[in-house]
Amino acid sequence: xxxxxxxxxxxxxxxxxxxxxxxxxxxxxxxxxxxxxxxxxxxxxxxxxxxxxxxxxxxxxxxxxxxxxxxxxxxxxxxxxxxxxxxxxxxxxxxxxxxxxxxxxxxxxxxxxxxxxxxxxxxxxxxxxxxxxxxxxxxxxxxxxxxxxxxxxxxxxxxxxxxxxxxxxxxxxxxxxxxxxxxxxxxxxxxxxxxxxxxxxxxxxxxxxxxxxxxxxxxxxxxxxxxxxxxxxxxxxxxxxxxxxxxxxxxxxxxxxxxxxxxxxxxxxxxxxxxxxxxxxxxxxxxxxxxxxxxxxxxxxxxxxxxxxxxxxxxxxxxxxxxxxxxxxx
Amino acid sequence: xxxxxxxxxxxxxxxxxxxxxxxxxxxxxxxxxxxxxxxxxxxxxxxxxxxxxxxxxxxxxxxxxxxxxxxxxxxxxxxxxxxxxxxxxxxxxxxxxxxxxxxxxxxxxxxxxxxxxxxxxxxxxxxxxxxxxxxxxxxxxxxxxxxxxxxxxxxxxxxxxxxxxxxxxxxxxxxxxxxxxxxxxxxxxxxxxxxxxxxxxxxxxxxxxxxxxxxxxxxxxxxxxxxxxxxxxxxxxxxxxxxxxxxxxxxxxxxxxxx
Numbered sequence: 001x002x003x004x005x006x007x008x009x010x011x012x013x014x015x016x017x018x019x020x021x022x023x024x025x026x027x028x029x030x031x032x033x034x035x036x037x038x039x040x041x042x043x044x045x046x047x048x049x050x051x052x053x054x055x056x057x058x059x060x061x062x063x064x065x066x067x068x069x070x071x072x073x074x075x076x077x078x079x080x081x082x083x084x085x086x087x088x089x090x091x092x093x094x095x096x097x098x099x100x101x102x103x104x105x106x107x108x109x110x111x112x113x114x115x116x117x118x119x120x121x122x123x124x125x126x127x128x129x130x131x132x133x134x135x136x137x138x139x140x141x142x143x144x145x146x147x148x149x150x151x152x153x154x155x156x157x158x159x160x161x162x163x164x165x166x167x168x169x170x171x172x173x174x175x176x177x178x179x180x181x182x183x184x185x186x187x188x189x190x191x192x193x194x195x196x197x198x199x200x201x202x203x204x205x206x207x208x209x210x211x212x213x214x215x216x217x218x219x220x221x222x223x224x225x226x227x228x229x230x231x232x233x234x235x236x237x238x239x240x241x242x243x244x245x246x247x248x249x250x251x252x253x254x255x256x257x258x259x260x261x262x263x264x265x266x267x268x269x270x271x272x273x274x275x276x277x278x279x280x281x282x283x284x285x286x287x288x289x290x291x292x293x294x295x296x297x298x299x300x301x302x303x304x305x306x307x308x309x310x311x312x313x314x315x316x317x318x319x320x321x322x323x324x325x326x327x328x329x330x
Numbered sequence: 331x332x333x334x335x336x337x338x339x340x341x342x343x344x345x346x347x348x349x350x351x352x353x354x355x356x357x358x359x360x361x362x363x364x365x366x367x368x369x370x371x372x373x374x375x376x377x378x379x380x381x382x383x384x385x386x387x388x389x390x391x392x393x394x395x396x397x398x399x400x401x402x403x404x405x406x407x408x409x410x411x412x413x414x415x416x417x418x419x420x421x422x423x424x425x426x427x428x429x430x431x432x433x434x435x436x437x438x439x440x441x442x443x444x445x446x447x448x449x450x451x452x453x454x455x456x457x458x459x460x461x462x463x464x465x466x467x468x469x470x471x472x473x474x475x476x477x478x479x480x481x482x483x484x485x486x487x488x489x490x491x492x493x494x495x496x497x498x499x500x501x502x503x504x505x506x507x508x509x510x511x512x513x514x515x516x517x518x519x520x521x522x523x524x525x526x527x528x529x530x531x532x533x534x535x536x537x538x539x540x541x542x543x544x545x546x547x548x549x550x551x552x553x554x555x556x557x558x559x560x561x562x563x564x565x566x567x568x569x570x571x572x573x574x575x576x577x578x579x580x581x582x583x584x585x586x587x588x589x
Contacts, residue, residue, distance in 0.1 A: 009426075079419040215430055217420050218471075221413055222483070224383055226490055227406025227434030272420035 009275040019283040023061070030057045030290045035301040059187035060293040060307070061286035062195035063248045064258055066203060068266075068285025070241040071259025072278055073206045076213035077237050079220070081322055082148050084260035085124075085245045086315070089154035091256065093127025094120040094242075094249035095179040096158045096165075102176055103165045117194065121246025127154065128238050182253035182308025184293060191251045198247045202240040203282065209233060210274035217272060255289070255308050257315020262288055264322055332359050334527050335494060339388035340379050342372070342551075349375045350386070351551040357494065362520060362528040364542035364559065366535060368572055371548040373531040374414075377498050380529075381411055392494075406434035410492035412500040416483055421470035424463055424482050429454055431489030457488035461515060477508040484512065488519065495519065497530035501537075509534075513541050535563060535576065547571060 031053050032038075038046045067085060074083040085091040100106075101119035108114040131150055139146040162180065166173050206213075212233045215223035224230045248255065262285040263277060270276040289307070292314070296305040335357035342350040350372045357363055365373050378384030382397055382405060390397045392408045410431075432450045458464060461481045471479060480500060487495060495516065501509040520528050532538045538545055538559060545562035547555040549571040555562040568576040 081419070211430075211433065214422070214426070215433060218422060218427055218430065219413075219416050219419075221383075222416060222486075224402065225381065225406065225411040225413070226430055226486070227403035229402045267420075272422050273426055 009273060011276055023283050023286055026287045026290055027057060027061060030294045035297060055189050055192050056184055056187045057290055058192045059184050059195060060289045062199055063252050064285035064289025065282045066199050066244045066248050067258040068262035068281040069203050069206055069278060070244050072263040072281045073213060073237050073241055075263055076217040076274055078147060079217050080147055086256035087148055087260060088131055088151040089158060090124050090127050090245050091249055091254040092155040092158040094124040094246045095254050096162050097123025098179050098250050099162050099165050099176045102172055103169055117247055117250040120250040121243045124246040125242035128242055179253045181306040182255040183306040184252045194247060198244055202244050205236060205240045207278045210278050213274040253308060256312045258285055258289055258311050261315050261318050334359050336391040337380060340386050341388055342375050342379055342384055342386045349551050353553050355546055355556055357527050359525050359527060362541060362543045364538035364545040365529060365531045366538050366545055367548035372551040373548060374498055377496055377531060381409060403434040406490060408492055409494045409496060410487040410490045411496045412484055412487050414499045414502060418471050421472045423468050424471060425467040427471055427482050428458060428485045428489055431486035453491055454489045457485040460488055461485045477504050480504060493526055495528045499531050513537060517541060539563060
């Protein structure tokens, strides 16, 4: 009888070391390069570095990691390589939440930006629930195209609502338009703390569900038959992704397509097993968004593009590519 | 004989539609129950209800334990299912799919480290050997033929090591050789250890008669006949269910092979 070699599904610790090293190099590079050049000797004292660029680049890394791990989880859960916060309309939903909180002046006492964050997460959760309920009632097998179609329509609907709010917002309008574009300029250390905390908790929850996500990615029915608590896993993934997306959107606006592109690129290297895909996406997303941010602030320097524009440009092209490939495969 | 599974008064309604109407039966150790009937008879719905995937009234007892009150991971230790077909979305390897069969036995933080008493590795490699998939282990499931894919999931359910195996028309789209091989493998599994049983949903009445030790004939959600295959699939009951002379048809078909 053939005995399969005892094997590790996850990465060897050395691979993690390599990932960390690459991420660190990109991180240092992104902090060092910018529209204002800072001499190396002044790195530690320069206000531009410590007060502006450092928190911004950290936020990019954290938001990129969060969005990517969400994309991974959703693509696995729904067995759909096109699923992402932006394609499903969850980002738009979260944006509406943030805008609503501002329009009605909702804040939590003591926590300056908690109103938008909580509302963005709440709206993200309700959006996901609405989209999935609709998708399941239309097509129990959750075909790839059904979900994406519903996501597109949902995004349009939500954008319309957002426009209505902005129209009647008066002087708050400028502040609100931010959520339709996505940018991480002006990120603070408070943002860093919030992103890091959320990623630690909810990114951890999603990564711990790797095995269940593998089962879902092979098929939901099959997952149920091998003993996965299908309902509980779904609920956990929905909650975790909603909070992560909600926090990212409340800090950086709708940064589209990162959650779509990263897992797709990473999957080509690691294969579909979430034990490798999830951690690799964390690092990959961080690197990707830091680089996109670098492009957004240096390409037309001193003018700055919103980071969402850069990610959308890259993402839209890739979306077409994946869609084309998946149709051809059928 | 010991009762392994007690299915009691299962009724499934979907809106005003009754998909299953008060279906009951007992499955004993060593039994291979064939669930037959025309399209829409409720065969797959019955499988869904037994595995607690379809909302229903009535109950299913495994050795006296009501499966409604049992965790999914516990149910998976008793009942394994081989589905009709599995569409494939990502390029998982054959081995990864088979290994997931051990999910229910090794969960939690130390997943995959065999804390269940049974040796994960032994069961997985035994399952792989049983279906003859050794040369395919590293291959992506997206490159497999329908038959190879079905064998992969058969190995998964063997690795899962349940007491009851439910087959929901698993060989429907497979060619004759694969059908025969699959059924032989399952017969081997059934007889290899005591305390096991099989329920299969089949369209092919020949297979039902050849392999079944009992049969349940359903029509429009109701039990028409239940008992040994010869009695349950009698000319008269098949006539009422299929509204044609099945026996005559079968004999006509078979006569095509006479020289």
